[in-house]
Amino acid sequence: MTITLPTWFADLQEQAQKEYQDLPMPSRKDETWRFSNLKQLAFEDFTPEESSNIQYDIPSLPEGVICLPFEEALEQHGELVKEHFMKSETRLGSAKFAALHKANLKSGLFVYVPDGVKVEQPIEVSHTISGSNKIAFPHTLIITGKNAEVSVLDRFASANDDDTSLCIAVNDLIAGDGSKLTYCAVQELNLSSRMIQVNVTKVGRDAHATAFTANTGAQWARNEALSLMAGEGAHSDMLSCSVPSGTQQYDQRTYQQHASPHTNSDLLYKNTLYGNAKTVFSGLILVDEGAHYTDAYQTCRNLLMEDTTEANSMPGLEINADQVKCSHGSTSASISDEEIFYLCARGIPPQQARRLIAIGFSTDVIERLRNERLEEVVLAAVDRKFASL
Secondary structure: OOOOOOHHHHHHHHHHHHHHHHOOOOOOOOHHHOOOOHHHHOOOOOEEOOOOOEEEEOOOOOOOOEEEEHHHHHHHOHHHHHHHOOOOOOOOOOHHHHHHHHHHOOEEEEEEEOOOOEOOOOEEEEEEEOOOOEEEOEEEEEEEOOOOEEEEEEEEEEOOOOOOEEEEEEEEEEEOOOOEEEEEEEEEOOOOOEEEEEEEEEEOOOOEEEEEEEEOOOOEEEEEEEEEEOOOOOEEEEEEEEOOOOOOEEEEEEEEEEOOOOOEEEEEEEEEEOOOOEEEEEEEEEEOOOOOOOEEEEEEEEEEOOOOOEEEEEEEEEEOOOOOEEEEEEEEEOOOHHHHHHHHOOOOOHHHHHHHHHHHHHHHHHHOOOOHHHHHHHHHHHHHHHHHO
């Protein structure tokens, strides 16, 4: 089927290509790339995928719900896409790569749920990256109307174990007033691949948005997550569970912006590190002027399974309003001898005891998805990773 893209989108892609060429590459002087391995950004020899390999598992949808491949949505619902597509500034360091994504975007998912409609089962999408030195640019745009509800699962995997590939994914999550939007991304790319994911969530009045990321694959992955509490009473959960091993590196940057009063956000990132793995976490809670009675939390916890691992955490606060309750914190620790002894005394071998503790460490953040199907998929990915160690 031949898809005719709207003129405005073609113009936008042309402008984005120029923007990508004009923007400088990140450097060690950039605070948003502090502790990052900039060598991972050398992908000049990579070329865009000729065709996308995406599979959609779409449940029975109520009347009025639109769920289409992104290119079809551009043709059939161009004005609705135009209203919400990549409207927010990329603030956490990857503006250059977001521009590259916009310039080359060909595939992805578009979901629109009208007012008062609830989609009971998750919409599932599987992105399979194939070919050596190829870049994929999947985009996910989800819009919920007033008091609507939907869950979406994105899965990223490699077609072959040896293909060296790059995935630059961008998400726009727009939670309308009083709605509930849950987005879950599971990244299991091969160990020759890299990934950059930019997630932007806008939460309306009395809406609840959850954005969850699970990382077990890729040699290097950078996740940038921004959540804007735009309407009074908005609530955002920002969650992540990652299990790097060997020489894997995960770079996590977050931004919780409270633009209205009486808003809530809760961030919990958990990393379990093995071998010579490295993680970077940098997060900021920003409370705008007038956003009184904000309630915001930011927590990053790192479980160091070996002495050779490295976890860097930089949480932060910027408060410009009154009557707020904000806190941030980060912990990095190994399993104590007392914990191992407790389990060994009950007949559990030391290696199995360590694995059980590591799995338990990850489980509580996964349970906060509060969706049986999403929890099942994430737990299966985490179990596959632990089984390989």
